[in-house]
Amino acid sequence: MTPERQPLQMFAIRTPLIGPGDNIAEIIISSMHKLGLDFENNDILVIAESPVASSEKRLVRLDEIEPGPKAIELAQGYQLDPREMELIIRECDEIFVGVPGAALTITKGTLAPNAGIDSSNAPEGYVVLLPENPQKSARRIRMHIEEHCKCNVGVIIGDSRTQPLRLGCVGIALGTSGIIPVEDVRGSLDLFGKQITITRKAVADNLVSAAQLLMGEANESVPAVLVRGASVKIAEDDVEMPLFTREECMYYSNIKKA
Secondary structure, three states, X not given: OOOOOOOOEEEEEXXXXXXXXXXXXXXXXXXXXXXXXXXXXXXXXXXXXXXXXXHOOOEEEHHHOOOOHHXXXXXXXXXXXXXXXHHHHHHOOEEEEEEOOEEEEEEOOEEEEHHHOEOOOOOOOEEEOOOOOHHHHHHHHHHHHHHHHOOOEEEEEEEEEEOOOOOOEEEEEEEEEOEOOOEEOXXXXXXXXXXXXXXXXXXXXXXXXXXXXXHOOOOOOOOEEEEEOOOOOEOOOOOOOOOOOOOOOHHHHHXXXX
């Protein structure tokens, strides 16, 4: 007999404002205690990238940035602040298309408008860069939490992105620790007994999207969500986020052909 699955639960974790040099793991643990929560085995913690980046001192004051000639030229085409354009050039792997207000880039292996640089949820005159290495950040936070709670947990650092031809943002995992972020279901059978040949479940991305319903995008002060009862495979060792090559990605490869 198949054991009954634990119901999926999500808990919004409201915290004080997280700033440069803060220990984000300690702040989340303290905030959870105030809510009467503690970590349980196989819980997943989803954290927004902005507070992680802020704690890692990835805040940049625009007045301190001197744009180069390339940034000035591109900023005119994309209608961006030349100083922000300079940061985009420094942070991204490639800029290949754009629209007024956004340059579409490849940054840390994924499609990212403006290299993921964000002026929202940053002090006036500042922008927030993405965490330097989201995978390492997730691992560092997980190790701190597991030392505290003496149980196995997973950590996901997430961001919001738009999808081609869709209005609105969905969640994307930038880095994970302690879980299998993408589940390969190729070889299994569908409802009619046909073999699945393509599908991989974006487990981490889906959890970020679900968590963002509680996080919000403005002044909610909910930088983290505790997920309990998710059907996620826990991993003892860290598993890197699997990515398509640029040639395998149907969006990127066809944009480049155009």
